[in-house]
Amino acid sequence: MYTPALEHLCIVMVETSHPGNIGSAARAMKVMGIQDLRLVAPRKPYSQDTWALASGANDIIEQAKIVPTLQDAVADCHIVIGASARSERTLQWPQMDSRECGVFVAEHLPQQKIALVFGRERSGLTNEELDHCNTLVHIPMAFDFFSLNIAMAIQVLAYECATAVRLAMPSETTPPDPDDALASAESMESFYTHLEQSMIATRFLDPENPRLLMRRLRRLFGRAGVTVSEMNILRGMLAAFAGRKFQTRE
Amino acid sequence: MYTPALEHLCIVMVETSHPGNIGSAARAMKVMGIQDLRLVAPRKPYSQDTWALASGANDIIEQAKIVPTLQDAVADCHIVIGASARSERTLQWPQMDSRECGVFVAEHLPQQKIALVFGRERSGLTNEELDHCNTLVHIPMAFDFFSLNIAMAIQVLAYECATAVRLAMPSETTPPDPDDALASAESMESFYTHLEQSMIATRFLDPENPRLLMRRLRRLFGRAGVTVSEMNILRGMLAAFAGRKFQTRE
Numbered sequence: 001m002y003t004p005a006l007e008h009l010c011i012v013m014v015e016t017s018h019p020g021n022i023g024s025a026a027r028a029m030k031v032m033g034i035q036d037l038r039l040v041a042p043r044k045p046y047s048q049d050t051w052a053l054a055s056g057a058n059d060i061i062e063q064a065k066i067v068p069t070l071q072d073a074v075a076d077c078h079i080v081i082g083a084s085a086r087s088e089r090t091l092q093w094p095q096m097d098s099r100e101c102g103v104f105v106a107e108h109l110p111q112q113k114i115a116l117v118f119g120r121e122r123s124g125l126t127n128e129e130l131d132h133c134n135t136l137v138h139i140p141m142a143f144d145f146f147s148l149n150i151a152m153a154i155q156v157l158a159y160e161c162a163t164a165v166r167l168a169m170p171s172e173t174t175p176p177d178p179d180d181a182l183a184s185a186e187s188m189e190s191f192y193t194h195l196e197q198s199m200i201a202t203r204f205l206d207p208e209n210p211r212l213l214m215r216r217l218r219r220l221f222g223r224a225g226v227t228v229s230e231m232n233i234l235r236g237m238l239a240a241f242a243g244r245k246f247q248t249r250e
Numbered sequence: 251m252y253t254p255a256l257e258h259l260c261i262v263m264v265e266t267s268h269p270g271n272i273g274s275a276a277r278a279m280k281v282m283g284i285q286d287l288r289l290v291a292p293r294k295p296y297s298q299d300t301w302a303l304a305s306g307a308n309d310i311i312e313q314a315k316i317v318p319t320l321q322d323a324v325a326d327c328h329i330v331i332g333a334s335a336r337s338e339r340t341l342q343w344p345q346m347d348s349r350e351c352g353v354f355v356a357e358h359l360p361q362q363k364i365a366l367v368f369g370r371e372r373s374g375l376t377n378e379e380l381d382h383c384n385t386l387v388h389i390p391m392a393f394d395f396f397s398l399n400i401a402m403a404i405q406v407l408a409y410e411c412a413t414a415v416r417l418a419m420p421s422e423t424t425p426p427d428p429d430d431a432l433a434s435a436e437s438m439e440s441f442y443t444h445l446e447q448s449m450i451a452t453r454f455l456d457p458e459n460p461r462l463l464m465r466r467l468r469r470l471f472g473r474a475g476v477t478v479s480e481m482n483i484l485r486g487m488l489a490a491f492a493g494r495k496f497q498t499r500e
Contacts, residue, residue: 003392006392024399024402027398027399027402028398028402030392030393030396031391031392031393031396031397031398031402032391032392033391033392033393055399056396098409098413099413099417139409140412140413140416141281141282141283142253142256142280142281142282142283142412143280143281143283146280146281146306146307147281148277148278148281148405149274149277149303149305151402152274152277152278152281152401152402152405155398155402155405155406156405156406156409159348159389159406159409162390162392163348163349163390166390167349198491199487199490202487202490202491202493203490204486204487204490204491213483216479216480216483217480217483219480220474220476220480221474223474223475224470224471224473224474225473226470227470229466230466230467230469230470233463233466233467236454237449237452237454240449240452240453240454241448241452241454241491243452
């Protein structure tokens with residue numbers, strides 16, 4: 001069953017080592033009705049394996065965008081979800097399991113553009129890459145020391161999203177308020193840069209010893225999901241704070 | 251998370267052509283905590299691919315039973331579920347989709363021994379084999395002419411069963427991290443007052459014409475749920491911004 005809402009969901013694969021995994025991922029996506037694949041700096045060019053494993057999902061590979069960084073890959077997305085091998089107790093990002101992720105995605109499509117991000121086969125996503133994610137998702141597994149193949153993980157999450165969208169379909173009603181549209185990842189990045197500069201300028205943040213300040217603020221705002229109109233307020237407020245000392249006093 | 255109930259679930263693969271698919275299937279099972287694999291007359295002996303793709307699930311391959319017929323494979327099972335590439339309108343067997351199958355399996359384990367049966371890569375199960383099944387299961391897909399790789403199908407159904415079993419178990423509560431405790435309403439109010447004063451001081455907010463600024467900021471931070479440690483950052487940041495003009499410049 002074709003579900004147009006899934007057009008707003010993209011899969012991002014970061015520095016994939018095995019070209020075969022890209023083919024398997026494309027097939028896993030296509031079967032579930034997801035078309036938009038984005039590749040961040042794949043380690044090797046497409047191989048025979050890529051096309052053999054894509055097995056009819058060639059169109060997805062042919063249309064895949066190849067970009068140098070995760071930031072480029074998700075620039076037009078409103079919600080970025082990073083796949084994590086397991087529930088990270090040490091990390092302080094918000095977390096969902098795969099079932100919750102499907103429900104979350106179904107709730108936010110098609111108003112929002114959503115990216116599901118998968119890291120390297122062996123090492124996953126770096127903390128810097130996780131900073132670009134609003135939330136993490138993990139697939140519950142039987143053993144901590146064991147993990148799914150990356151294409152299998154894409155299959156499971158694509159399946160969860162497609163199932164949740166399908167189950168949510170009969171009851172779609174409320175037209176979205178344009179004021180409530182989420183700010184894009186690009187606009188969020190620009191805000192974070194502004195915020196960081198303001199904190200450095202006021203010496204609240206020491207660039208020599210930044211601690212986890214920016215990461216924690218990203219976590220806070222990422223969790224909230226900042227709308228376009230809220231972003232205008234935040235940027236205006238920062239500009240006003242920065243301009244303060246230049247202001248003529250009455 | 252290990253769930254003993256899954257010991258009563260077995261996966262049966264009938265006349266599998268590609269030894270690599272058996273390896274991938276073993277990994278898919280193991281990740282979800284399913285151990286019992288049964289192979290009906292596989293077409294080829296195990297290959298390098300089998301072991302490479304099993305990737306740590308060697309024990310499942312080593313313990314797999316190889317039998318000549320489906321009837322032998324499911325002899326000790328109480329419920330036999332046949333995987334079908336799609337919802338078969340022409341067939342007169344009872345049908346479930348993959349989500350319903352998970353719930354069904356969770357309901358009947360561990361009292362019953364259940365087999366999930368997967369047919370040949372190209373042609374699936376014969377009608378005679380379907381006669382040995384109590385019910386059929388299919389995974390809903392976006393396109394009728396397209397299908398999942400067999401190991402992917404095993405992954406999805408193993409995942410559905412493991413998830414349903416997990417959700418059916420009494421929930422275990424994780425102790426909260428004190429750092430993640432939410433700021434009290436009192437502390438939030440104090441923050442909002444501080445924020446409002448800062449905005450008035452920098453003339454971003456005109457007390458004569460406050461518009462909905464504070465309401466919108468309350469909505470943003472209220473939605474996020476600010477933790478105690480995040481509150482410390484926000485308050486510190488506001489104090490730094492306010493102190494800026496008094497600071498000696500270097």
